[in-house]
Amino acid sequence: MKTSSKRGSSTSKGMGMMALFLITGAVVGGILGELAASSSLLSGIAPYLIKPFPIFDLPPVAIDLYVVKFVIGFALYPNLMSILGIIAAIILFRRF
Known part of the structure; x- marks a missing residue:
């Protein structure tokens, strides 16, 4: 008999x-x-909604293996609307 472990x-x-x-x-x-930034209704608050907040910035690093060259970097610059989107996603995830 096989027993499948579903631990984790x-x-x-x-x-x-x-x-x-x-x-x-x-x-x-x-x-x-x-x-929203391109909307005329929200033109007054649009700069605050799309202003990026630098959280993490790892400059690109090149790895040259003579056959293949990799360039790896990572940057995280969310704006207020993406932070609100993350909060909405957390609420939706917990609800469903």
Whole structure:
């Protein structure tokens, strides 16, 4: 008889789904912020909605293996709308 161990599978699935929700919320919030910036109704507060906040910036590092060259870097500059999108994603994740 085979017994399948499902230890940790629900936790890893929950964490993966949470990461997907957070990334989706940040992207959708950023897109909505850019759309709000082009709207004439929100022109007064639009600069505050799309102003980026530098949180993390890792400059690009080149790894040359003579056959293949990799350039790796990472930067995180969310704006207010993407932060609001992340908060909405957390609320939706907990609700569903």
